[in-house]
Amino acid sequence: MKNQLIIACLLPIWTFQVKAQDAKTILERVDKNMVSKTEITESEMVIRGKRNVQTIGSKSYTEGNQKSFTEYLYPERERGTKMLKLGDRLWIYSPSTDRTIQLSGHMLRQSVMGSDLSYEDMMEDRKLSEIYEGKVQGEETLSGRKVWILELIASVEDVSYYKRMIWIDQERYIPLQEELFAKSGQLLKRTVMSEIEQIEGRWYPKKINFKDVLKGGEGTDFILKKVQFNPTIPDYIFTKASLKK
């Protein structure tokens, strides 16, 4: 799940071609640091409801930003639930009903397991370079780190978020925060990366807080437990058949 969030929010930066050379250079360094061809991650999603806190564990396999497969490991209620994303299609398998359903339309706007993340947040798979124009807007200090502030404005009409702001650590080339804005300028969602550690020679956030700022609460945490960069993932993992295995 964490991996998907990173893909949704940050991975498209990989091929970002901005007009402003500085922004482009920064994003390429970020990409070099964070992106791998394939990844296998084990993570926890901490969902804070009004009455309780729920922790959901999952294992995810990712190839680029088009394919991902997630299996939920705990708690018991969610165990065995699987999710497959292939391009712009998303299927969910529920072991209690032994059914696989494809999510579409307004179902994609539903929250993932009650979190602040919607399914459609994970569906954006176009390269940011194709849909945004970016510039370095300034520098500031965030959580004691010096950061660049990048502003991305949609260059095409059919994008979910008209504007994105990304705060990037100047020393470690890692995003520390991202904000997503509506067309009217209203802030909609905020992602905060923390507990940055060096894993296999890369700086990587072990905790991501995803917050729908229009909603109350403290948002949803994604905590990275284990990560493997560039492992070999068999092709059958990214097939519908693997959902029922």
Add this chain to the structure above:
Amino acid sequence: MKLSFQLAYRNLIGAGLRTWLNVGILTFTFLVIIFYNGLLDGWNQQAKRDAINWEFGYGQFHHKFYEPYNPFTLQDAHGKFNVKETKGLTPLLIRQASIYPNGRMLSITLKGLPKNQRALKIPIGNLGKHLGAIPVAIGKRMANAANLSIGDEITLRWRDKNGTFDATNVVVATIFNTTISTVDQGQIWMTLEDLWRITGLKNEATILIADTQFKDTEFEDWKYISQDKLLKNINDIIEVERASARIVYFMLLAIALLAIFDTQVLSVFRRQKEIGTYIALGMTRTQVTGLFTIEGSMYSLFSMLVGAIIGVPLFWYLADKGISFGSVTADMGIGLGDRIYPSFSPELLISSALVVIISATIVSFVPAHKIANMNPVTALKGKLQ
């Protein structure tokens, strides 16, 4: 014939309590049949009237992609319409959106009607201008579910025509009360002009609602749904209710008829000397059978009379003041007001009366028919036959 009626009347009055017990139960059944049918007719008329006024108008044109029971279709179910060709049609645009009352996210349906529309009773005309926020109208159920009052500002998030998220504040300018939950629950209404502006879907609609004058039913990209078809659900629900009601009042009618049947059997058995005397005095057996049958059916005539004495003021009062069903009715799928006003049409009264009179006459005739086979001499002696 006149003699038979006079004799039957005297015999019934002479029977005293036995007669009035039969009349009592038949009256009760008669009143229940009228009341229940009147209630369903009243509900039916009220639900249809409200559905026409609040939701359906006098027929609708649906965009070719629109399926009322499939929210997935809403995303693409909109198209431009020709203002000149569609004079007499009121455009309604439907989009999906989310609101955030008190930090919660609620998925809602966003609907836009022209500010000067007259087709529906949705109070769009009351939406004035508000600085910094779009004025919206919501129903009472929606206001309760989202805990909203007039003047409350909430954040509305939607996608424009290209799928890009947009968000702004809307202010609850008016809260309307309707019996039609399908225009209330989970819905926010704004002027079509505002909805066109925020979504970029200028001159587009999902539904075109016809007014009384509109006759044309052919348009490209739009399928015509007649008012009768739109009201079919209400008719179906009422028919189901009517069927279950029939079971109840046929049971009641069966009990009442059983009491009359029982009385008739007893009369034929115990009044053999009287039957013999009638025949001895010159009445034919058929005339005596007719007399006993009239006696039985006269129970129903008495019950009409008693029913009228009790029912007319009672039903008049109920039709005028209505019957409150409290909160039970508030969220039903079919339009149901806080009060239902029963409707007692002449057809209902006549048909109910005929059902009672005919059935009472039939059950009276069956035991009385035995008289035709009686030996008058044996009958005069009072011997069992």
